[in-house]
Amino acid sequence: MRLAIGIYPGFTALDAVGPYEVLSRLPDTETVFVAEERGEVRSDTGALALTADATFDEIDAADILVMPGGPGARRQLEPLGPTVRWIQKIHPTTTWTTSVCTGSLVLGAAGLLEGLEATTHWGAAEALPAFGARYTGTRVVRQGKIVTSAGVSSGIDMALTLAGWIAGDGYAQAIQLLTEYDPQPPYDAGSVEKAGPEIVRSVAHLLGRTTAADDAA
Amino acid sequence: MRLAIGIYPGFTALDAVGPYEVLSRLPDTETVFVAEERGEVRSDTGALALTADATFDEIDAADILVMPGGPGARRQLEPLGPTVRWIQKIHPTTTWTTSVCTGSLVLGAAGLLEGLEATTHWGAAEALPAFGARYTGTRVVRQGKIVTSAGVSSGIDMALTLAGWIAGDGYAQAIQLLTEYDPQPPYDAGSVEKAGPEIVRSVAHLLGRTTAADDAA
Numbered sequence: 001m002r003l004a005i006g007i008y009p010g011f012t013a014l015d016a017v018g019p020y021e022v023l024s025r026l027p028d029t030e031t032v033f034v035a036e037e038r039g040e041v042r043s044d045t046g047a048l049a050l051t052a053d054a055t056f057d058e059i060d061a062a063d064i065l066v067m068p069g070g071p072g073a074r075r076q077l078e079p080l081g082p083t084v085r086w087i088q089k090i091h092p093t094t095t096w097t098t099s100v101c102t103g104s105l106v107l108g109a110a111g112l113l114e115g116l117e118a119t120t121h122w123g124a125a126e127a128l129p130a131f132g133a134r135y136t137g138t139r140v141v142r143q144g145k146i147v148t149s150a151g152v153s154s155g156i157d158m159a160l161t162l163a164g165w166i167a168g169d170g171y172a173q174a175i176q177l178l179t180e181y182d183p184q185p186p187y188d189a190g191s192v193e194k195a196g197p198e199i200v201r202s203v204a205h206l207l208g209r210t211t212a213a214d215d216a217a
Numbered sequence: 218m219r220l221a222i223g224i225y226p227g228f229t230a231l232d233a234v235g236p237y238e239v240l241s242r243l244p245d246t247e248t249v250f251v252a253e254e255r256g257e258v259r260s261d262t263g264a265l266a267l268t269a270d271a272t273f274d275e276i277d278a279a280d281i282l283v284m285p286g287g288p289g290a291r292r293q294l295e296p297l298g299p300t301v302r303w304i305q306k307i308h309p310t311t312t313w314t315t316s317v318c319t320g321s322l323v324l325g326a327a328g329l330l331e332g333l334e335a336t337t338h339w340g341a342a343e344a345l346p347a348f349g350a351r352y353t354g355t356r357v358v359r360q361g362k363i364v365t366s367a368g369v370s371s372g373i374d375m376a377l378t379l380a381g382w383i384a385g386d387g388y389a390q391a392i393q394l395l396t397e398y399d400p401q402p403p404y405d406a407g408s409v410e411k412a413g414p415e416i417v418r419s420v421a422h423l424l425g426r427t428t429a430a431d432d433a434a
Contacts, residue, residue, distance in 0.1 A: 014238040014396065017265070021231040021369065024262050025423065031264035040257075040268050045241050047248035048234070051257050051266035101397075122397060139401050151397025152238065153373065161403045173406035174419040179231065180318075180339060180368025182407025183400035184356050186378045189390035190399025202391040206242065 003031045004062035004090065006106075007050055008083055010072020013043040014152050015100040016050065019066045022159035025175045026167055034059045036082045044070045056086035061093035064162070068155070069101025069121060077109040084110045096162060097146050100155035104148040108133055116143040121151035122192050123203075137191075153190075156181065220248045221279035221307065223323075224267055225300055227289020230260040231369050232317040233267065236283045239376035242392045243384050251276045253299045261287045273303035278310035281379070285372070286318025286338060294326040301327045313379060314363050317372035321365040325350055333360040338368035339409050340420075354408075370407075373398065 003023050005016050016033075024031040035041045035052035042049045067087065076083040087110040091097050099107050104120040107113055108131025118133040118141055125135045139150045140158045149158035160181070164172035176182075189195040220240050222233050233250070241248040252258050252269035259266045284304065293300040304327040308314050316324050321337040324330055325348025335350040335358055342352045356367045357375045366375035377398070381389035393399075406412040 012238070013234050017230050017234040020265060021229070024264055031262060033265065045248060047241055047270070048237060048250065049268035049270075051268070053264070053266075122394075139399065150399075151395075153396050153398040153400070156370065157401050157403065164403060169404065170416065170419060171423070173404045173412060173416045174423050176402060176404055176406045177339075177409070177412040177416055178368075178420050178423065179370050180407055181370040181402055182356065182367075182411065183370070183402065184374050185393060185398055185400065186374065186381060187386065187390045187393055189393045190397055192394070194399065195390060195394040199387065199390045199394055202387060203395050206388070206391050206395065 001026065001029045001063040002061070003029050003064045003066065004059055005031070005033050005066045005068070006083060006086065007033055007035050007041045007052055007068065008072055008076050009042055010044050010070050010075065011041070011068045012070035012101060012152055013048045013050070015068030015070060015103065015155055016066065018153060018155035019098070019100060019159040021179060022156060022163055022175055023064060023066070025178065026163060027171075032059065034086070044072060056082055060089060062090050063095045065090050065094050065097045066155075067099040067103035067106050069099070069103040069105070073102040073105055076106045079109065087112070095145060096166075098158060098162065099148045100158065101149075101151045102127075104128065104133070105131065107146070107148070112146060116146065117141055118143070118146075118148040119150050120148065123151075218243065218246045218280040219278070220246050220281045220283065221276055222248070222250050222283045222285070223300060223303065224250055224252050224258045224269060224285065225289055225293050226259055227261050227287050227292065228258070228285045229287035229318060229369055230265045230267070232285030232287060232320060232372055233283065235370060235372035236315070236317060236376035238396060239373060239380055239392055240281060240283070242395065243380060244388075249276065251303070261289060273299055277306060279307050280311060281313045282307050282311050282315060283372075284316040284320035284323050286316070286320040286322070290319040290322055293323045296326065304329070312362060313383075315375060315379065316365045317375065318366075318368045319344075321345065321350070322348065324363070324365070329363060333363065334358055335360070335365040336367050337365065340368075
């Protein structure tokens with residue numbers, strides 16, 4: 001089984017690495033990070049780079065496609081751009097086509113979300129309808145073989161859910177135990193509702209932008 | 218403020234990238250991945266590589282040190298090895314010295330855990346006493362400026378906790394919201410107690426080893 005994770009400059013690292021850490025542990029899985037060019041691909045902070053071991057041209061099929069999000073996603077939305085064309089090539093070959101965070105906008109730009117429910121980073125919710133998708137606040141959204149998940153860390157929950165569908169509950173639970181995924185966040189501020197308006201405003205400040213949506217989208 | 222994350226061949230990617238994603242968002246933070254040599258460093262699966270932008274020789278001080286774990290950690294335990302010597306050089310300069318998973322064994326090999334409580338991946342618990350440390354099953358363990366955390370995904374909880382100590386609760390909550398860290402795992406099998414003996418055995422099988430400890434350590 002091939003797991004292909006698409007990356008591009010300005011992706012958010014945890015969007016890609018969360019699902020990677022879970023799904024690469026599935027039986028007989030070959031994992032490959034894919035980008036327009038081979039080699040180093042810098043994430044949104046500029047301080048982290050992942051290696052792409054294959055180009056979009058070299059990878060023609062995958063069983064699982066994972067598309068991470070990040071501030072750089074907005075530069076991947078061109079209808080004839082390399083990332084969109086790669087998704088359009090790969091999607092017909094997949095068993096599962098998935099996204100994390102604003103990776104769903106890239107799936108949308110490829111025409112995959114027309115008429116479907118989907119999710120994305122909370123700060124980019126209003127960007128989904130442009131692609132014919134209805135935003136849901138659910139953390140993991142399945143529509144047929146397309147699975148979108150919410151912001152950044154949600155990819156871990158998405159991947160564990162997918163692991164259960166693919167390899168069974170017991171196997172997915174073994175991966176959960178292997179990665180000791182027994183979350184105990186010190187705060188309960190992981191959603192807009194839980195965090196409240198003051199923290200929401202401070203995220204915009206933290207990003208140094210007018211709204212978090214500007215960056216997330 | 219400088220955040221230095223040490224990496225080495227065979228590290229577990231999420232161990233490093235979880236804390237990175239949280240701590241690199243702290244105010245005025247310069248993040249650097251550091252290894253024996255610059256360039257590509259392969260993780261435990263062989264399918265993921267992070268770039269080290271600086272060598273152990275080039276980085277002489279850090280405000281926060283993060284040491285991830287992984288199957289490769291056991292090759293970093295030599296008393297006069299480059300990783301141990303780097304930790305011994307950096308630790309006196311830090312405000313916080315931290316580890317994820319079996320990264321604590323590397324801190325131990327550097328002599329940092331003598332007489333302290335500490336944690337690590339559950340499968341490597343019995344390796345800690347050799348370094349004079351007492352294993353606790355707690356997810357995040359603070360002893361002075363040394364903070365160790367449990368397996369793989371626990372680094373996210375550790376980093377959010379640390380973010381609160383460094384920048385205040387509100388700032389840490391903003392990072393939690395930014396990364397939409399509102400965990401909703403589909404199973405409750407993230408600890409040995411919750412998973413039960415059958416899943417624990419299947420992890421050993423999944424690893425293709427006699428015990429998970431062989432791999433985790």
